[in-house]
Amino acid sequence: MIIERISASKCIELQEATNADPQLQLLAATIRHGWPDKSYRVPIDIRTYFPFRDELTISDDGLILKGLKVSIPKPLQPTYTQILHEDHPAAEATKRRARDIVYWPRMNADIEHYVNSCAICNSMKPHSQKEPLQSYTVPKAPFETIGIDLFQWNGINYLALGDTYSTWFDFCSLSDTTARTIILKLKGKFATHGVPQTIISDNAQQFAGHEFQAFATNWNSIHITSSPNYPQSNGLAESVVKRAKHLLEKTKREEPPEPP
Template sequence: MAASRIQRWALTLAAYEYTIVYKEGSLNGNADGLSRLPLKTNIEKTPTPGDTILLMEHLATTAVDAKQIQKWTRKDTILSMVLRYILNWMAVKMSHCQESRKLPAEAPLHPWEYPNHPWSRIHIDFAGPFMNKSFLIMVDAYSKWIDIHVMNSTTSEATIAKLQQTFATHGLCDLIISDNGAAFTSKEFADYVKLNGIEHRTSAPWHPASNGCAERAVQSFKEGMKKIKEGTIQEKLNRFLFNYRITPQTTTGLAPSELLMKGNSSHV
């Protein structure tokens, strides 16, 4: 017993009385029962959830992951060419599809109903920064009368102050239409209109056409202000408002001053 391992076994087994019996490997089931004497199993049996979970846990760590495949694919000359071919083909195909596809049908616009009396529904919006200033635009849907205020800030508090200034002249309206800007959707603004018995509606997000009255007023305001070359911003604004209010509108056939004030302010 020259081998040290066999000597250790002999020392360990010296405390016991035993008899060594030879057994053929095909009959020796004690050594490796799982491989030498397999049990008969039903192949069609579905694995239990416990076995499946245990298998998934053992297979959680793989030799190669997706990031390694991506990294080495880009380094490989052939595979990188295949990758560029596929990406370019997809880009060309998508561009052709977008160019040849039919445009989705646009939903017909439902115009606002024409109010029964002046200052019933007003549309409001901010214009700017324009000429380094911000402006609050207010349009009466009935007469197309415009009120414009120069704004030092566009907060809810500042917006409410300008509304109060206009309402002190023309009275409270029934309905305000605005976009979803922060100044119009704040709790402070909601409390103000509720306190004064005014209904407030917002236009559809990303769809400014639903507040088209204010959008057109903003466009007319910017175009008109650019045509006035002399004077301060307030002087230009006063001049624009005067000219706009006495000019007949294509939609009504009358000047805003005639419809709102029942007279022609050009003689004032």
């Protein structure tokens, strides 16, 4: 159960806040003594709970559960919203995470407002949205076609790769940007996810050279490079680089300041 995954300190905090919350105490009393048969007979403060009254129970700890989800008292709702958004997922992802573990009335609206007001998320939003750069045929299976690219962030070199089918992406740091190092990193990714049929890259020296071309051939992959014949072929990798930098920048901004 979800309640079993709450730490002892959080459980005590929830118990105290639930006991001090008049709305939840009224709700608990109604759950114990039975609901009226009509919604208009329910006290207005808890009428919003009436449609799913059969899902509501009280745990041995005195917490109110909606199925397996814990009802969060109003004073703690901002704290739990912040916890749910601590690694800055988008609004829908934050709401999906919340729906699995907690509940309170207007929870979705509160999360939407919090995410839209998040200074870090807003500082990382692009100023304008471009049309998708992808111009090649969408594959029929994951990791069938991938795009790769190199980028540098905060003085560190990275290799980024993205899957055309699922839009999944990954990136890893590089000790150097030689073709040999890039190939070793890709072999590790291929061992985990499978060997792609098509690899798309730009015309950087590491990718256009004989060593990388031989690697792709030996692994039975078709290697396509950006060229006048494929003017937008590396759009996937460019998008992945932006997403990777976006994530790295968010993580950096979330780091606590160094002690004096």
